Amino acid sequence: MSRMTLLLVLLASLVGCRRVSFEDSVLSKPEVRYRVGELPKHWRRVWLEDNDLAFAEEGTGRAVSINATCKGHDDPPLPVLTRHLLMGFTERQEVSSHLIAMDGREALRSRYLAKMDGVPVELELVVLKKDNCVFDFSYVAPPGLAAERMPDFDALLAGFESEHFG
16 A cells, blocks of 8 residues: 555656756756756746746846747747737737747847836836747846846847747
């Protein structure tokens, strides 16, 4: 009986495990592996629900998040994917939007002013589709504080490379 219990516990732990790892700027999960550019030491890794990676700069309100979705997203155009990232934000004002080259594909980079729970924020959003995966990158900062760390976000994007498994 104890062998059966041990086997059930082992199986349950394997089923519940997301098998996501992040080492040497490379995130690996079952459907995809990707590299991001390294962020300076003042960015601290934090856990943010529904994101593969998230980093925050303590005491400033700045945050960066990255996510890859390789299943269940159909094939929406880049502007629709950007609008999905804006869910939950109110009083959204688009400041700029343009295509950029990223990992051999076109990505849409957009800047917005918005509010989250009534608090004003600046948003820099990038969405990319590659090999049946959608990659999204978000940089959020209080108004007037985004520009100072934008080079960090740019370096993270510049170091991006993906490898699809599925």
